[in-house]
Each structure stands twice: as structure tokens, then as C-alpha cells.
Amino acid sequence: MASLDRVKVLVLGDSGVGKSSLVHLLCQNQVLGNPSWTVGCSVDVRVHDYKEGTPEEKTYYIELWDVGGSVGSASSVKSTRAVFYNSVNGIIFVHDLTNKKSSQNLRRWSLEALNRDLVPTGVLVTNGDYDQEQFADNQIPLLVIGTKLDQIHETKRHEVLTRTAFLAEDFNPEEINLVIEKRYFLREGNQIPGFPDRKRFGAGTLKSLHYD
Amino acid sequence: MSFLIDSSIMITSQILFFGFGWLFFMRQLFKDYEIRQYVVQVIFSVTFAFSCTMFELIIFEILGVLNSSSRYFHWKMNLCVILLILVFMVPFYIGYFIVSNIRLLHKQRLLFSCLLWLTFMYFFWKLGDPFPILSPKHGILSIEQLISRVGVIGVTLMALLSGFGAVNCPYTYMSYFLRNVTDTDILALERRLLQTMDMIISKKKRMAMARRTMFQKGEVHNKPSGFWGMIKSVTTSASGSENLTLIQQEVDALEELSRQLFLETADLYATKERIEYSKTFKGKYFNFLGYFFSIYCVWKIFMATINIVFDRVGKTDPVTRGIEITVNYLGIQFDVKFWSQHISFILVGIIIVTSIRGLLITLTKEDFTEVESESSLVGKFFYAISSSKSSNVIVLLLAQIMGMYFVSSVLLIRMSMPLEYRTIITEVLGELQFNFYHRWFDVIFLVSALSSILFLYLAHKQAPEKQMAP
Numbered sequence: 001m002a003s004l005d006r007v008k009v010l011v012l013g014d015s016g017v018g019k020s021s022l023v024h025l026l027c028q029n030q031v032l033g034n035p036s037w038t039v040g041c042s043v044d045v046r047v048h049d050y051k052e053g054t055p056e057e058k059t060y061y062i063e064l065w066d067v068g069g070s071v072g073s074a075s076s077v078k079s080t081r082a083v084f085y086n087s088v089n090g091i092i093f094v095h096d097l098t099n100k101k102s103s104q105n106l107r108r109w110s111l112e113a114l115n116r117d118l119v120p121t122g123v124l125v126t127n128g129d130y131d132q133e134q135f136a137d138n139q140i141p142l143l144v145i146g147t148k149l150d151q152i153h154e155t156k157r158h159e160v161l162t163r164t165a166f167l168a169e170d171f172n173p174e175e176i177n178l179v180i181e182k183r184y185f186l187r188e189g190n191q192i193p194g195f196p197d198r199k200r201f202g203a204g205t206l207k208s209l210h211y212d
Numbered sequence: 213m214s215f216l217i218d219s220s221i222m223i224t225s226q227i228l229f230f231g232f233g234w235l236f237f238m239r240q241l242f243k244d245y246e247i248r249q250y251v252v253q254v255i256f257s258v259t260f261a262f263s264c265t266m267f268e269l270i271i272f273e274i275l276g277v278l279n280s281s282s283r284y285f286h287w288k289m290n291l292c293v294i295l296l297i298l299v300f301m302v303p304f305y306i307g308y309f310i311v312s313n314i315r316l317l318h319k320q321r322l323l324f325s326c327l328l329w330l331t332f333m334y335f336f337w338k339l340g341d342p343f344p345i346l347s348p349k350h351g352i353l354s355i356e357q358l359i360s361r362v363g364v365i366g367v368t369l370m371a372l373l374s375g376f377g378a379v380n381c382p383y384t385y386m387s388y389f390l391r392n393v394t395d396t397d398i399l400a401l402e403r404r405l406l407q408t409m410d411m412i413i414s415k416k417k418r419m420a421m422a423r424r425t426m427f428q429k430g431e432v433h434n435k436p437s438g439f440w441g442m443i444k445s446v447t448t449s450a451s452g453s454e455n456l457t458l459i460q461q462e463v464d465a466l467e468e469l470s471r472q473l474f475l476e477t478a479d480l481y482a483t484k485e486r487i488e489y490s491k492t493f494k495g496k497y498f499n500f501l502g503y504f505f506s507i508y509c510v511w512k513i514f515m516a517t518i519n520i521v522f523d524r525v526g527k528t529d530p531v532t533r534g535i536e537i538t539v540n541y542l543g544i545q546f547d548v549k550f551w552s553q554h555i556s557f558i559l560v561g562i563i564i565v566t567s568i569r570g571l572l573i574t575l576t577k578e579d580f581t582e583v584e585s586e587s588s589l590v591g592k593f594f595y596a597i598s599s600s601k602s603s604n605v606i607v608l609l610l611a612q613i614m615g616m617y618f619v620s621s622v623l624l625i626r627m628s629m630p631l632e633y634r635t636i637i638t639e640v641l642g643e644l645q646f647n648f649y650h651r652w653f654d655v656i657f658l659v660s661a662l663s664s665i666l667f668l669y670l671a672h673k674q675a676p677e678k679q680m681a682p
Contacts, residue, residue, distance in 0.1 A: 027420070040474030042467065043409055045416040047424050061417050065409075076481035080474060083402045084409075 008087065011066045012109045013094035014102040018147040022094060023064045038068030041084050064092075070105075078112065085113050090143070097146045106144070218282040225268055226261050233260030237607075252309075252604045255302060256611045262294045263618035270622065270637075284639070295358050298615045299336070302608055304329045309604045336361055359619070363649060366620025369613060371653045375660025378509040383668055393484045401480060405473040412466045419459050513661050516654040623649055 011019045020038050024030065027044040046062045067084055069077055091113055095102040234257045269287055272278055307328030311321045339361050489495045622637065623646070638646075 039471045040405075041409065041470070043413050043416065045413060045420045047417075047420045061413075061420070063413055074478075074482065076485060077478050079481045080402075080478040083405065083477075 007060050007062045007089050009062055009064050009090040009092060010085065010088050010113060011064055011092045011094060012106075012113060014096070014099075014105050014109075015068070015070050017094050017096040017099070017102050019066045019068075019094050022092075022145065022147065023066045026064065038066060040068060041081075042066045042068070081112075088113070092143045092145060094145050094147060103146075110142075214279050215282045215285075218278045219286070221278065222265070222286050226265050229261035229264040230257050232264075233257035236260070251305070252607050255297070255305060256607055259294075259297055259302070259611045259615045262290055262297065263615055265290050266294070266618060266622050291359070294615060294619060295362065298362055298612060298619070299333075299358055302612045302615070303332045306605055306608045306612070307332070309608065313605075339364060362616055363620050363623050364652070366616035366618075367624065367649050367653050368656055369617055370620055370624065371656030372660045375657045375662075376664045378512055378657075379661050379664040379668060391483055393480050393487065398477065398480050398484065401473060401477045405470060405477060408466055408470045408473060412463055412470065415459050415463050415466070419456055419463070422456060422459075509661075513658065516658045516661075519651070519654045520658065620649075624653060 011023055013019050020042065023042070023044045027046045043066070044064050046064065048060050048062050065084055067081055069081060091110075093106045093109060095106055234253065237253055237256055265286075269283060269290065272283060304325060308321060308325035311324045311328065490499060
């Protein structure tokens with residue numbers, strides 16, 4: 001495949017937020033039945049028709065690189081992970097809506113992923129400070145996804161969603177809150193309420209991740 | 213009056229320990245994850261507080277602080293509370309949280325958690341039968357019965373950890389075992405990893421495309437066509453899906469390979485860092501300590517073997533023996549009583565601190581990738597920690613293990629103390645067969661140390677071979 005057709009999207013987030021389930025849902029249109037821990041990086045491919053229906057329609061393969069691990073890993077693991085961050089076209093940040101810390105850790109994930117390009121050596125160097133200006137000249141599109149909305153009690157949903165809205169502002173990304181059913185409900189991806197709409201919206205956002 | 217003062221001192225220190233346990237829980241143990249249940253945190257901190265108080269009482273015993281009768285009272289009280297927590301509260305809550313995770317039983321969770329607790333009690337009781345731990349004089353529900361069983365579990369745990377630690381510690385500290393890693397090695401491995409990922413991607417692209425065409429064709433063929441149309445659809449779809457399963461198998465194999473490569477690369481990076489660290493002052497210091505520790509560990513293993521083979525249980529503790537040796541053979545005269553008190557205090561303090569620290573470090577091991585590479589079962593265990601549903605259960609299990617560990621430390625520490633300080637422990641804990649516990653500790657320690665040596669040897673040998681593979 002020519003490199004023009006190749007679109008590489010990273011999926012980053014803490015352990016257990018649902019990255020593997022999300023990737024599986026997007027690529028196989030199925031709910032992942034037995035999620036297990038991702039070691040290293042697992043890749044999946046989604047076939048996508050860019051600008052569908054128009055004369056400029058072109059089929060792309062979107063590679064979703066689901067990188068496992070946590071922000072607090074040893075520096076040896078971080079250096080190993082850094083090899084996956086090369087020539088990335090887009091990043092999806094996933095956080096768990098039931099877990100406040102996972103949203104806070106997204107900042108550290110973004111530092112780890114985006115600073116990679118600035119450092120030419122093999123050893124990864126990050127300082128812990130968060131500087132919003134670093135994202136000002138960032139060309140890579142970002143997407144923030146919150147998972148496990150269904151596990152939050154109805155009354156608390158509004159509060160959780162407002163909190164995540166503030167978080168999203170820091171990145172200037174698009175934001176989707178979606179439901180990933182795990183373990184107890186084995187449904188077809190299409191039957192999840194509201195999923196067809198979300199899928200369209202999701203596909204629409206993914207379009208914006210393409211470079212011509 | 214003095215009793216009141218002593219009690220207030222004890223209670224203050226308990227509150228301090230409680231606060232420390234709370235902080236440790238929040239900052240270290242569950243740094244990245246959110247806890248929704250405060251009960252769990254409270255139970256953990258309470259267990260920690262009472263365990264530490266026991267050690268504090270030992271120190272007080274040696275130093276002679278506080279009134280001896282009030283010390284005795286606090287010992288008894290502390291022991292009762294801790295046994296209550298370890299045998300009644302924590303197992304019940306573990307059962308409760310396990311049951312609340314299972315949706316089916318959600319309605320009657322109290323009932324089922326009581327059932328689970330009763331099962332636990334039954335096995336707990338049965339545990340005492342094969343061991344000759346106590347004389348049949350005592351009744352059913354006495355402290356001695358409970359403590360003997362808790363002691364068995366805790367001693368096993370301690371011996372396993374000590375055995376592994378005794379072997380792992382010099383292996384980690386000494387730089388003799390470090391393999392030589394160059395940058396080119398790492399780059400070569402990274403290149404292989406990326407190549408494998410590319411191969412996986414190209415195969416998945418083929419699969420995705422094949423599925424898409426099948427899906428499109430399938431739509432066309434869903435219309436009721438003629439006889440031949442049906443036969444055609446059967447044959448094409450059969451070959452299509454066969455093709456897919458073949459590619460899927462290849463992909464699974466490649467994914468397994470990519471995981472292995474990832475772990476190896478992480479290992480190489482870690483080794484490289486350790487090599488650089490060993491060139492610093494701190495590294496050299498730890499290297500020296502490593503040699504020192506390895507001698508100590510070899511001696512310990514040797515002593516454990518001797519104890520078992522010759523069926524010998526040491527009567528005197530190392531401190532008094534050391535003093536005896538110095539006085540008799542070296543002819544140095546000094547005030548035995550004075551020095552034995554201080555030296556045993558220091559020795560016991562070191563043992564306590566290192567065992568607590570070792571346990572806490574094992575509990576908070578954050579780099580799960582290393583753990584995953586050793587065995588997938590342990591890896592799944594740590595994955596369960598990150599899920600919010602089972603994290604409560606995990607924390608309670610940790611509290612249980614910690615409590616049992618500390619109780620049996622008290623049992624075993626008795627051996628390291630001079631005779632006059634042992635009396636309080638013997639009094640409080642009742643008539644347990646302490647010799648049995650030491651023998652049991654030696655056996656498990658030996659087994660654990662030998663198997664760790666074997667394990668580390670195999671891991672050490674296997675790694676350079678993997679690098680050579682094309």
C-alpha cells in the first residue's frame with residue numbers, strides 16, 4: 001500500500017479505560033467479549049471511505065494503534081512505547097468517566113506522545129509541567145472520548161459531563177461521550193441506542209483527521 | 213493514673229498510624245485510581261494501625277517504657293481487635309464485595325456474603341488439623357486457636373517472601389549479573405518490532421477488505437435468487453471465510469511475537485539504565501551492599517538447611533550469642549545487660565522496618581509490564597486491580613495479607629529477642645508451639661529460596677539466547 005493511503009491514529013489512555021474495546025468496536029462493529037490486558041501495542045484496521053458519495057471519494061485504511069500501559073510506568077517501558085509514536089496522523093485520548101484520575105492523566109499522556117517528536121535521542125525526556133502553549137502549534141488533530149457512561153448513575157451524569165467539558169477545552173479537540181457495553185450485555189454494535197448516530201458523527205470526525 | 217497516661221500514649225500513636233495508613237493508601241497504593249467506597253479505605257487503615265501498634269509494643273517492651281501491667285493489657289486488647297478484624301470483618305467484606313459484583317445475586321447480597329463467610333470459617337478451621345500447633349487443653353473459641361491458624365498462613369507468606377527476597381536482592385544489586393547492552397542491540401530490536409507491526413497491519417488490511425467485499429456481495433446475494441445463485445453463494449462465502457480464518461491465525465501468531473518483542477525491548481532499556489546507574493556512586497554503593505547481602509543470604513539458606521537436617525531449634529538469639537562469643541573468645545568485657553538491650557532493640561527495629569518496607573514495595577509495584585512477562589496469571593491479577601469493580605476486593609485482600617503477615621512477624625520475632633523480653637509474647641499469645649512455627653518457616657524459606665534461584669537462573673540464561681535468534 002502506498003504511504004499516501006496510510007493513516008495512523010494512536011489510541012492513548014490509562015489501563016482499563018476501554019481502549020481495546022473501543023478499537024474493536026470501531027473496526028469489527030462488534031462488542032469485545034473478553035477484554036484482556038494489552039501488552040505493548042495492538043493494531044486494528046478500519047476501512048473508511050473518505051468523502052463518501054462525492055466524486056472525490058477515496059478509500060483509506062485507518063490504523064488504530066492501541067498502546068497499552070500507564071503514565072506511571074518505568075522509564076524503560078516509556079522509552080519502548082516511544083517507538084510507536086513516530087509519524088502519527090491523529091491521536092484519540094480515552095478516559096474513564098467513572099474514574100477522575102484517568103482524565104487527569106490525559107495531560108501526561110499528551111505530553112508523552114507529543115514531545116516525542118521534539119527529542120531526537122532514543123531516551124525519552126519529559127518534564128512534568130503542563131504548558132498549554134505547547135499545543136498551540138500542534139498540527140496533529142486530537143479527539144477525547146469518555147467511556148463507561150452507562151455505569152454512572154443517572155443523576156450524576158450531568159456533573160460528570162460538565163467536568164469533562166472543561167477538560168476538553170484544554171486540548172481543543174472534538175469530544176464524544178459514548179457508551180461501551182462490557183461483560184453483561186453482548187449486543188451488536190448497531191443496536192446500542194444512539195449508536196448509529198454516533199457512528200456517523202464519529203466517522204465524520206475521523207474524516208477531519210485525514211491529510212490530503 | 214499511670215495507666216491512663218499509658219493508654220493515652222497508645223491511643224495517640226494508634227491514631228498516628230491510622231493517619232499514615234490512610235495517606236499511604238491514597239498516595240501510593242491507589243495513586244491513579246478512584247475509590248468510591250470509604251469503608252475499604254477505613255478497614256485498610258485500621259488493620260495497618262493495629263499491626264504497627266503491635267510492633268510498637270515490642271519496642272516498648274525492650275526499652276522498658278510504660279508500666280508493664282498496662283503494656284500487658286494493651287497487648288491483649290490489641291491482639292483481640294486484630295484477630296477480630298482478620299477473622300471476622302475483612303473476610304466478610306471481601307465476600308460482600310465479591311457478591312455485589314455478580315449481578316445475579318445483587319438482591320440478596322447480605323445473605324450470600326454470610327454464606328461465603330461461613331465457608332471461609334470452615335476452611336479456616338480445617339486448616340489447623342494437619343498441623344501440631346497447639347495442645348488440646350484449650351476450648352474451641354479461644355485466642356490460641358485463632359492465632360495458631362492465622363500464624364500458619366502468615367508464616368507461610370513471610371517465608372515465601374523472605375526466600376524470594378533473599379535471592380532477588382543480591383541479584384538486583386550486584387552488577388556482575390548485568391548483561392552488556394549496546395544501543396545497536398536496542399535499535400535492531402525496535403526495528404524488528406516495527407516490522408512485525410507492519411506485517412500485522414497489512415494482514416489486517418487484507419482481512420478488512422475481504423470482509424467488506426463479502427459484506428457487499430452478501431447484500432446482493434440476500435435477494436432470493438435461483439438454485440444456482442444459492443449454490444454460488446455457499447461456495448464463495450465458504451472460501452472467503454476459510455481464507456479469513458487462515459489469515460486470522462497468522463495474525464494471532466504475529467501479535468504474540470510483537471508482545472514478546474515489546475517486552476524484550478523494555479527489558480533491554482531497563483538493563484541499559486541499570487548499567488548507567490551502576491557507574492554512579494550510588495550504584496557502586498549498592499553493588500557493594502549486594503556482595504554483603506549475598507553472603508548473608510547464603511548463610512541464612514545454609515542455617516535453614518542445617519536446622520532442618522539436624523532437627524535443631526536455636527535456643528538463644530543471635531544477639532546474646534554474639535555477645536557471648538565476643539566476651540568469651542575475644543576477651544572483651546562489657547556490661548552485657550546494657551548492651552544486649554540496645555543491640556536487640558536496633559536489630560529488631562531493622563527487621564521490622566525492612567519487612568514492612570519490603571511488603572509495601574511488593575504491594576505497590578507499579579511497573580506491571582515486568583510482572584506480566586513473568587507469568588500471565590499474575591498479569592491478569594494486576595489487570596483486575598485496575599478495574600474499579602474488583603479493586604475493592606483486591607485492597608481488602610491486601611489488608612488481610614498485611615494483617616496476617618504482621619501477626620506472624622510478632623510470632624517469629626520472639627526468636628530474635630533475648631529471654632527476658634520473650635516472656636511477654638509467650639504470656640500474651642498463650643501456649644503455642646513456637647518451635648513448630650520456626651521449623652515451618654525454615655522449610656518454606658528453603659523451598660522458596662531454591663525455587664527463586666532456579667527461576668532466576670533460567671530467566672538469566674534464556675534472555676541472551678532470545679537476542680541471538682534471527
